[in-house]
Amino acid sequence: MSVAQISRNEAQAPVEQREALPLRIVRRLANSRELTLFVLVVALALAMTIVYPHNFPTGPNMRAVLLNLAPVGILVCGMMLLMIAGTFDLSVGSTLALSGVWAGVVSGWWGWPAEAALLIGVVVGAVAGLINGLIVTRIGINALIATLGTLTIYRSLTYVTAGTGVTPISDSFAEYGRAADPVLRIQSPFWAMLVLVLIGGWLIARTRFFRQFYFVGGNPRAAQLSGIRVDRLILIGFVIMGALAGIAGVLGAARLNSAVVNAGVGIELKVITATVLGGASLKGGEGTVLGGILGVLFIALIENAMIINAVGVFWQGLVVGLVLLFAVSLDRFKTAGRA
Amino acid sequence: MGSMLKSTLIALGMTALASAVTAPARAQESSFGPADAKETYYWISNKANLPLFVQYDYVGMKKIAEELGVKATGGRQVAVVGGWDPSLTESVKKCIEQGVPTVVDDGDLPASGRLAYIGTNWTQVGVAQAKKMMEKVPNGGKLAMMSIINAGNMREAVAGFKAYIEANGGGKYNIVSNEDDGGDAQKAAQVTAAILAANPDIAGIAGFDSESGAGIVTALREAGKNPGDIKVTAMEQTPDFFKTAKEGWVDGIVVQNRELFIYYAVKILHDYNHNGLKSAGLAAADGGRPVPDTLDTGVLLVTKDNVDKVTAALGVK
CATH class of the missing domain: 3.40.50.2300 (Response regulator)
Structure with a gap:
């Protein structure tokens, strides 16, 4: 290569590195999943507001969207923590049902106070999470297999506990799922989710203890060598996940005033989809609660928008699947950018 | 050794939890009839624990098992299949090909060669x-x-x-x-x-x-x-x-009068095995049809006019 060629290449380099503005915007968005999702949520909401001004941006519709995303939103907080640590829990739907049914039994059949029923439901969820954590960390069974197993075990225990479920539970218990704030009139499951998201988001982003989950997910061996008690941390993650599934379960049962034994069937895939969409990597070490909740909100808005748009029911799954693939493709774009 | 101990402890813990969980059970039985019954009839459904089924269908299962002195259980030999999933067609075909008398209930699988359909139209x-x-x-x-x-x-x-x-x-x-x-x-x-x-x-x-x-x-x-x-x-x-x-x-x-579903499904299968009737001179084993092809259980509409009777009969407060 001649000197003249070298100097020409050097002169061209900065010009080649300066990307076109649209490309830079896309790359910037791809680098921040939260920002991407925020833009997508705003764009979708704006588009729907313009096209369906009398249907989409109405109080009742927004309240319904926010209320209905609450169970998945609560579960995403725990799933995000686990996925940051490089693991996950497939039994969340069954844990949710088991917790709800137990709360139903305590309040509806035994006549105990609603508060005791709520507490016992959450404790049942936490114990289920503890068992998952012990199987994964102490016996060393892969989380996929372990929680696939407990998924069926907990569902079976739900059937054994209550047969057809508990309906109705009690009016005092139902109040915990139906009470709404006087201003926005959004029911309690949404507010519970919001509180959990804010606390969970702050803990994971700001506290040293929870930031250890990123180290564990990024490189478990290095985390272990640096003194982090990896197994203990993952165990705690599973307990938190179980307790959150318990909260989602009892609030869901309270909302319907009915503990349904087949509640939460298939919800685990919805939760993992939202968590991955929200920035979690299946390899661990990445993701935020904010991203996760924006993922849930984005999917909820898409589902709502599809019905308002009268998208045929057989096409709706295709749209949700394409959204997930879109999220994965953003990851590839980001990786290419780093390379 | 340590891990074995831990595994044992975990297993014990899970068993304890399961036992505790089942303590308040009002769980419905899913197997009826005498333990020493000579015949067992199986009801197969991918949603066998759906509250609706447990609440109503199992009532008919219990009744027919007691009436005929057979064992009827949610669970192969003689089968009743909840046929509302079209993908079950091939499975039912296989049952028939292997000589297992099979009827379907709740949803028909007309292309499966099932002996009969029992359920609502x-x-x-x-x-x-x-x-x-x-x-x-x-x-x-x-x-x-x-x-x-x-x-x-x-x-x-x-x-x-x-x-x-x-x-x-x-x-x-x-x-x-x-x-x-x-x-x-x-x-x-x-x-x-x-x-x-x-x-x-x-x-x-x-x-x-x-x-x-x-x-x-x-x-x-x-x-x-x-x-x-x-x-x-x-x-x-x-x-x-x-x-x-x-x-x-x-x-x-x-x-849907669901109490009739498994009741008549097992009855039809029992008749198929025992009534000895021939159609066009052909016994069941030769391709005769000693049982009806379809049994429509009909529908009952509960409205404001008759709901009081229904809730009173069911003890709904």
Whole structure:
């Protein structure tokens, strides 16, 4: 290569590195999943507001969207923590049902106070999470297999506990799922989710203890060598996940005033989809609660928008699947950018 | 050694939890009849624990097992298959090819070669709901439907509803939405809320799976509607759900007489094995049909007019 060629290449380099503005915007968005999702949520909401001004941006519709995303939103907080640590829990739907049914039994059949029923439901969820954590960390069974197993075990225990479920539970218990704030009139499951998201988001982003989950997910061996008690941390993650599934379960049962034994069937895939969409990597070490909740909100808005748009029911799954693939493709774009 | 101890402890812990969990059980038995019965009849369903089935279908299972002195159990030899999933067609075909007398209930699998179908005519379920809907919405308007979209029987109901409305509605009705609730009341509530947003002037919603009705009513309550604002027709769920007809939230609840499903399914299989009747001189083993091809259990519509009788009989407070 001649000197003249070298100097020409050097002169061209900065010009080649300066990307076109649209490309830079896309790359910037791809680098921040939260920002991407925020833009997508705003764009979708704006588009729907313009096209369906009398249907989409109405109080009742927004309240319904926010209320209905609450169970998945609560579960995403725990799933995000686990996925940051490089693991996950497939039994969340069954844990949710088991917790709800137990709360139903305590309040509806035994006549105990609603508060005791709520507490016992959450404790049942936490114990289920503890068992998952012990199987994964102490016996060393892969989380996929372990929680696939407990998924069926907990569902079976739900059937054994209550047969057809508990309906109705009690009016005092139902109040915990139906009470709404006087201003926005959004029911309690949404507010519970919001509180959990804010606390969970702050803990994971700001506290040293929870930031250890990123180290564990990024490189478990290095985390272990640096003194982090990896197994203990993952165990705690599973307990938190179980307790959150318990909260989602009892609030869901309270909302319907009915503990349904087949509640939460298939919800685990919805939760993992939202968590991955929200920035979690299946390899661990990445993701935020904010991203996760924006993922849930984005999917909820898409589902709502599809019905308002009268998208045929057989096409709706295709749209949700394409959204997930879109999220994965953003990851590839980001990786290419780093390379 | 240490890990074995831990494993044992975990297993013990899980057993303790399971025992504790089962303590309050009012769980329904899923196997009936004498333990030493000479014949066992199996009922197979991929949703054997659906509250609706446990609440009603198992009653018939228990009754027929006691009546015939056979064992009837949710669980191969002689089978009754809940046939609302069309993908079961090949499995039933295989049963018949291997000489296992098989009937289907709840949803028909006509291409499977099954001996008989016992259950509701789902087209009539759709028609019953459509008639009630037209009665409650006499001036016409927008209607929506909700079901488990991939279930063959519900597709029949949806088609029956639609066909009846189109043929008899005089063009006054517009079916604006046909949605999937996945057999989950919370999802049904979510879908209903979106239908209400898309169609604020919706006149009626018809639900075709057992969880649709509970979800629709939940969403209507949450949207601040009053009973009767939007007309609702639905399928039976738990006994407590009948209260929604009393309160005016639901205008017609279709009861399938599900107690008859497994009862007659096992009876037909028992007859097939024992009645010795021939058709065209042919015994069952030679291809004769000693049992009926279809047994329609009919439908009963629970409305405000007869709901008191039903709730009283079921002990619903």
